[in-house]
Amino acid sequence: MKKFLLALCFVGVAALMSWGFYQAMYAAPTDGAQGDIARIFYYHVPHGMLCYLFFSINFVASLLYLAWRRAAPTKALAADAWAVSGAEVGVVFCSVVLVTGPIWGRPVWGIWWTWDARLTTTLVLWLIYVSYLLVRKFAAGSQMHTLAAVLSVFGAVDMPINYLANRLWTTQHPSPVFGGDADSGLKDPRMLAAFWWNVGAWAVWGLAVLAIRVYVERRQQRIDSDEQTAALSGD
Amino acid sequence: MTPSTEQNSARWTGLDWSKLVWSHLRKDLRIEWRSRDAINSMLFFALLVVVLFSMAFEPTASTSREIAGGVLCVATMFASVSALNQAWAREIRHQVLDALRMAPSGGAAMFLAKVLANFLFVSIVQCVLGPIFFIFYNLHPLGDTWLLTLVIPLGTWALVSNGTFFAALSIRSRNRELLLPLILFPIFLPALLAMVLSVKTILTGDGSDPDLLFVKLLAGYDVVFTTISLLLFDTVIEAD
Numbered sequence: 001m002k003k004f005l006l007a008l009c010f011v012g013v014a015a016l017m018s019w020g021f022y023q024a025m026y027a028a029p030t031d032g033a034q035g036d037i038a039r040i041f042y043y044h045v046p047h048g049m050l051c052y053l054f055f056s057i058n059f060v061a062s063l064l065y066l067a068w069r070r071a072a073p074t075k076a077l078a079a080d081a082w083a084v085s086g087a088e089v090g091v092v093f094c095s096v097v098l099v100t101g102p103i104w105g106r107p108v109w110g111i112w113w114t115w116d117a118r119l120t121t122t123l124v125l126w127l128i129y130v131s132y133l134l135v136r137k138f139a140a141g142s143q144m145h146t147l148a149a150v151l152s153v154f155g156a157v158d159m160p161i162n163y164l165a166n167r168l169w170t171t172q173h174p175s176p177v178f179g180g181d182a183d184s185g186l187k188d189p190r191m192l193a194a195f196w197w198n199v200g201a202w203a204v205w206g207l208a209v210l211a212i213r214v215y216v217e218r219r220q221q222r223i224d225s226d227e228q229t230a231a232l233s234g235d
Numbered sequence: 236m237t238p239s240t241e242q243n244s245a246r247w248t249g250l251d252w253s254k255l256v257w258s259h260l261r262k263d264l265r266i267e268w269r270s271r272d273a274i275n276s277m278l279f280f281a282l283l284v285v286v287l288f289s290m291a292f293e294p295t296a297s298t299s300r301e302i303a304g305g306v307l308c309v310a311t312m313f314a315s316v317s318a319l320n321q322a323w324a325r326e327i328r329h330q331v332l333d334a335l336r337m338a339p340s341g342g343a344a345m346f347l348a349k350v351l352a353n354f355l356f357v358s359i360v361q362c363v364l365g366p367i368f369f370i371f372y373n374l375h376p377l378g379d380t381w382l383l384t385l386v387i388p389l390g391t392w393a394l395v396s397n398g399t400f401f402a403a404l405s406i407r408s409r410n411r412e413l414l415l416p417l418i419l420f421p422i423f424l425p426a427l428l429a430m431v432l433s434v435k436t437i438l439t440g441d442g443s444d445p446d447l448l449f450v451k452l453l454a455g456y457d458v459v460f461t462t463i464s465l466l467l468f469d470t471v472i473e474a475d
Contacts, residue, residue: 066470120428127421134417139408146474147404150467154422157459161425 013201013208020194020201028194037107044100045177046199047093048122050206054090055129055159057210058083062152065145077221080145083152084136085213087129089206094126109172117165118173125162128155255340259348266325267356273318277360280317284310285364289371299372304434307361307368308390308427315357315394316416319402322353327406336472346399346468350461353395361387377440382450386437389453390430393460397423400464404471422460429453 024042031038061083068076101119102112113119132155136148166173177186186192267273288306292298326332335345368374376383398419405414429449436444444450 115428121425124421124424127424131418131421135405135408135414138410138414139405143407143474146470147407150404150471151418153463153467154460157463158425 009208013204016197016201016204020198023194023197028191029188034108037104040100040104041177042194042198043202044097044104045195046202047096047100049199050203051090051093051097051125052159052163053203054086054093054206054210055125055155056086058086058090058129058132058152059156059159061086062149065149069146076145078218080149081214081217081221083149084133084217085210087132087152088213089210091126091129091133092209093202093206094122094129097122098126114172116171116173117169118162118171121158121162121165125155125158128158252344255344256348256351259345260351263322263348263352264355267352273321273353273356274359276321277314277318277356278363281310281314281360281364282367284313285368285371294372296373296375299374300377300438301435303368303372303374303438305431306372307364307434308430310364311357311361311391312394312420312423312427314360315353315398316419318356319353319395319398320406320412320415322349322399323402323406324411332472342469342472343465345472346403346465350392350396350399353399354392357391357395358388361391374438376438378437378442379440380437382437382447383434386430386433386450386453389450389457390426392457393426393430393453394423396457396461396464397426400468400471403468407474426453426456429456 020042024039028039028042030036061079064079065076065083068079101122105114106112128151132148132151135151136144139147165171166175186195285306288302288310292302294302323332326335336342398415401418401422402415405411405418408414429452433444433447433449433453436442436449
């Protein structure tokens, strides 16, 4: 029964992503000014939005870890599993943003990369979370969880800066499509539909990967604690 | 925070707390005065970086103005990383750090004193390096030079405050010397960018930043990151 439900979820996610692909590539009309390259928008922007979601999951889980680490160590470990999973999935989404951006920039701007506020802060965001994952590799023992959680707070500070970058400064990066000034937003309903289908599909995909990653991490934690108990009892 | 440290931090307020910072700071300054390890190594390292860049690029007067800010900031950054690691490494020897953790004063005072001491060391290095820098790069600043006395300390504070915090964090890991730059540089990047751009504007006098936006940004960065570091330092130092 459990296997059947899992398979159903798998099929559901795959179907949703295919539908999103169909919407972005065929259903949405071609952009008048930019042509077909503008369709990358349906991948670039949803990934940007969702990387905030996963980094926020990492931030909240890290705060919970710091709050629980003395009072409720078992709950704190669960929070830590969510934190590491959130950071990993977030880094993947942020990487997609950083790869799709230049692919679009090359034909439209004529350059792959420029050091404007939005691009720079996105790269910094990516670098901070990669260093977060490195700390988890390098630091040893239980203190690693605390040190990583502290670093996550610093990473979270960069998120609002990144969000506001093309609202506060004039950047080469296009101004915000959503939540920008009065005449922003997608005007064609078919474009809007394609956009939101892709946000939904990638969110479901990301959350599914997150859930699997949390499950794996929890199992690893159980194995580690069993090994510790065995070592202590001298078996 | 455990109940005992909570009581202690409530007891240590105002004047007491500044006395505490002062006694930590006096200790750090005295150690440095006797050994001069940090200042000497930083000075020589930064000098080497400045010479290397000068030889590698052989800049003309106008290119100098463009790149000088970046070279100065990067030279200070590389130099201070080695000193920041040492600042905590010498507390590890003879279990001084454990003794400090057991003291009822709380970590924030210790952290602030360390930041102040390191800020002083890096500033001394910059004061010595500044004139050499002007000679090697044939610099003729075209903007408001007095603004440098505002921008450079703000940038240095951002570097030293974050650096001291992350040095304390990475001192507990394997390959600690490697870890500090890996964490510090990404987080310091926005401040580095603001510092380099403001120095460039001042040296070239191109008036591209009339509202001093980048200086304000740097000041805001300092306030936010120093506050977070002060609040989280107890957590880092008591991580077991």
